[in-house]
Amino acid sequence: MDASVITTTDLRKVYRSRDREVTALDGVDLGVREGEVYGVVGRSGAGKSTLIRCVNLLERPTSGTVEVAGRDLTALAGRSDRAPAALRAARAGIGMVFQHFNLLSSRTVQDNVELPLEILGVSGRARARKAGELLDLVGLSDKARAYPAQLSGGQKQRVGIARALAGDPKVLLSDEATSALDPETTRSVLRLLRDLNRQLGLTVLLITHEMDVVKQVCDSAALMKGGRVVESGTVAELLATPGSELAGELFPVGGQASGPDRTVVDLTFHGDSATRPVISQLARTYNVDISILGAAMETYDGRQIGRMRIELPGRFEDNVVPIGYLREQGLDVAVVPDAPEAVPVTGPVSVTDPVAAPVPAPAPVSTVKETAK
Known part of the structure; x- marks a missing residue:
């Protein structure tokens, strides 16, 4: 069985404002296996972005645990607002791609990619060499001296991906990375993420509200509603499951x-x-x-x-x-249960017995368990 690189257990996040509480995550259990592309889908307000920000502890969970590459990040977080050194070191193995690129307009493309290495104290020559390799990897070696304002949306996102890879992460998190892009550029960026997944052995967790993203690149997926995962599994399992809500959306x-x-x-x-x-x-x-x-x-x-x-x-x-x-x-x-007599067929019915009674349907299955490999 492939080990889970990202595991959340009973993860909860509650925002408190005066006398009001808003539960963004309500007991989320998630397991992302090594080397797969895992998509989390759901409508606005489902808790997707809160989940991914809790995975790298940009948001501190109210309760529950987050493990990445065998390390319990919640145990490293401490109680202060400032991340302790152990958590910062663990985060170095997690790359993050943002929806709105988050590039520094005053820095060139090369300098934006070098920024994480600069923060880590890597020497100038080594930074430049690494940034050059990454820009070549994402197809932007000719844009190294350009500024973000001179780039298209797709090119900006490729710079963001190159920057996320600067620390040689094993895990890449993507928060709605294609939602601000046109369809053709979206397909190009998704192909890049899939190529990086295969070439570098990256484990990718991506957040999206677009079903086409799941169809194009994801090995597994989870559907979120109201801060909970209501359905999850490999995409192949979900598609083969009668009554799967996610399959119906795909x-x-x-x-x-x-x-x-x-x-x-x-x-x-x-x-x-x-x-x-x-x-x-x-x-x-x-x-x-x-x-x-x-x-x-x-x-x-x-x-x-x-x-x-x-x-x-x-x-x-x-x-x-x-x-x-x-x-x-x-x-x-x-x-399809539109009529009272229409109930799901849950077991094989012999075609040789014309009076065979239908098997009563159990309660709808909301979660597809992942198959052990």
């Missing part, structure tokens, strides 16, 4: 039943089932008219994964056999 499909005596079913295709004509085979085998209400197909990590919403004629009990057939073909199936 690959949205819609459509409502056309009448009261109809059954609406959500299907997830992956592996061999993504390339086989399962729906047409179902229609021929059972002589059933099938309406496709919505569909989405994507290639993720070199594999085709798709979601589809279909409508079957008749009530749920009339469609137990066709639904069982779909499951036996390797599809993940969930009946």
Whole structure:
């Protein structure tokens, strides 16, 4: 099993103002494995940015623990507002990329990248050599003497990434690093982050509200709401989980039943089932008219994964056999609960037993556990 490089345990952050308390983080448990790109998604106010600032102790958690690379940062924090030397040393192994770049306008690109090394007391010649290597790595070696005002938004973010890598970190934190960029520049920066992840063996934790970011670069993801992680796991696991809210956001499909005596079913295709004509085979085998209400197909990590919403004629009990057939073909199936009789199918149903009763649905699963490797 891959070890977790970033672990938060029962992490809480409460902001107090006079007689009012606002809970930004409400018991967050998170595990980011070595070498993966982990995305945390959610709407504004979900607690995402507070979480990432607690990971490097820019924000002191109210309670709970944060471990990075085997070190308990919360134990190093002390009680004063000033970070002790041990915490500052631990932070040297954590790079941070900000949404609004945070570059010093009076310094050249080269000088901005050298700044962390200057603070660490690295000699001028060594700083210049390291900054030159990093600017070459992010494709900006020709901009070393330029000033931030002369750069595009994407170039500024690349400088911010180079600066975050100056201390040779093992962990890179990204707080909405692409939200201020246009779509093409966003794709370019995401490709850079993925390349750095692979070339340098970086573990990347990124915060975003954009589902496309998760689809393009993330190995694992977590969905936050109201300061809590409500769903987490590898992206492949989430996509293969019927009823996954995050999967529904990544690959949205819609459509409502056309009448009261109809059954609406959500299907997830992956592996061999993504390339086989399962729906047409179902229609021929059972002589059933099938309406496709919505569909989405994507290639993720070199594999085709798709979601589809279909409508079957008749009530749920009339469609137990066709639904069982779909499951036996390797599809993940969930009946959309718009009608009282529509309940998720949670176990295999034999297609040879036309009167098989549906299995009652358990409470919805909100978290997908990560598979041990």
